[in-house]
Amino acid sequence: MNEVLVADGLRKSYGDVEALSGVSLSVAEGEVFGLIGPNGAGKTTLIRTLTGTTTPDGGSASVLDGHPTDVDRQRLGLLPQDFRPAGRLTARELVAYYAGLYDDARDPDDVLDDVGLADASETWYENLSGGQQRRACIALTLVNDPDVLFLDEPTTGIDPAGRRALWSLIDDLADRGTTVFLTSHSMEEVERLADRVGLLNEGRLVTVGRPAQLVSEHGGESRLVVRTDGDVDLESLALPASLSGEVTDDGIVVYGVGPRQISAAVDAFDDAGVVYESLVWKQPGLEEVYLSLTGEQFEGARPAAAAAIGGDR
Numbered sequence: 290m291n292e293v294l295v296a297d298g299l300r301k302s303y304g305d306v307e308a309l310s311g312v313s314l315s316v317a318e319g320e321v322f323g324l325i326g327p328n329g330a331g332k333t334t335l336i337r338t339l340t341g342t343t344t345p346d347g348g349s350a351s352v353l354d355g356h357p358t359d360v361d362r363q364r365l366g367l368l369p370q371d372f373r374p375a376g377r378l379t380a381r382e383l384v385a386y387y388a389g390l391y392d393d394a395r396d397p398d399d400v401l402d403d404v405g406l407a408d409a410s411e412t413w414y415e416n417l418s419g420g421q422q423r424r425a426c427i428a429l430t431l432v433n434d435p436d437v438l439f440l441d442e443p444t445t446g447i448d449p450a451g452r453r454a455l456w457s458l459i460d461d462l463a464d465r466g467t468t469v470f471l472t473s474h475s476m477e478e479v480e481r482l483a484d485r486v487g488l489l490n491e492g493r494l495v496t497v498g499r500p501a502q503l504v505s506e507h508g509g510e511s512r513l514v515v516r517t518d519g520d521v522d523l524e525s526l527a528l529p530a531s532l533s534g535e536v537t538d539d540g541i542v543v544y545g546v547g548p549r550q551i552s553a554a555v556d557a558f559d560d561a562g563v564v565y566e567s568l569v570w571k572q573p574g575l576e577e578v579y580l581s582l583t584g585e586q587f588e589g590a591r592p593a594a595a596a597a598i599g600g601d602r
């Protein structure tokens with residue numbers, strides 16, 4: 290498959306801060322690539338080097354087989370994280386203005402329709418809600434019908450329905466062959482959209498893979514998170530041998546609970562007379578991958594030195 294984005298050993302420092310410490314990756318034509326990582330990991334810096342808006346200190350980048358600064362701008366779309374267009378233009382005037390920058394642009398009304406802003410097209414940008422403003426910014430990246438689209442946290446501030454509408458727009462773009470490189474702090478968004486995901490931490494690409502592959506490699510086990518009313522004696526729980534339980538601050542987490550073991554695990558709580566406030570079955574997802582590889586903690590994480598019972602692990 291044709292690789293349209295290639296980073297090879299990219300390095301970038303700002304003073305003493307090493308924002309990128311040798312990042313290499315490639316993205317194929319028509320792929321949606323999701324870049325995740327903590328604040329300050331280097332995600333925006335990577336987008337800036339790939340789009341030619343900053344010069345790396347080392348390594349190289351290519352976009353559509355050319356140097357990032359030489360690529361035909363008609364073929365690229367970029368939504369920066371902190372983009373603020375003129376406030377006293379209507380959404381339609383803004384999109385029309387940006388359309389005028391290209392030789393061959395889409396109809397502004399079609400673009401506004403795509404991002405769900407047809408009804409607000411005559412509203413000044415500064416009078417749009419935060420989520421509508423973000424949609425207008427996304428519209429500006431679509432007027433030139435780009436082959437490669439960079440979206441730096443595209444759905445920040447957009448309400449749930451608007452986010453879903455934009456996800457399906459991104460799906461449609463990808464189906465039509467647009468390559469999308471996006472960053473997000475929403476693991477749900479990345480899991481939903483990305484063909485492949487890269488996790489950046491402290492300027493290094495920690496892992497790259499398909500979401501399901503990363504979840505199976507790093508996501509840990511399915512588990513039952515039980516909040517109890519008071520302390521529970523783990524010894525009193527007759528869990529099936531394949532499961533293991535650990536005491537947490539507010540209850541017990543039972544690990545290794547697949548769909549078929551849920552009822553047996555719940556029975557063990559009932560048989561032991563445990564009063565529980567809530568009982569949630571959780572399958573690992575990208576969030577668990579993120580948290581486990583960045584070393585952060587999350588609810589139901591296996592405590593390092595907790596008591597465990599049952600199972601043979």
Ligand SMILES: Nc1ncnc2c1ncn2[C@@H]1O[C@H](COP(=O)(O)OP(=O)(O)OP(=O)(O)O)[C@@H](O)[C@H]1O
Nearest residue numbers: 303306307308326327328329330331332333334335
């Ligand atoms: N222009 C700049 N001048 C100085 N330091 C910068 C500059 N741009 C980025 N940095 C630093 O480089 C590091 C990486 O920043 P970057 O914005 O790429 O991270 P990020 O992963 O996009 O973060 P976030 O999720 O918060 O948007 C941070 O420590 C940041 O403070």
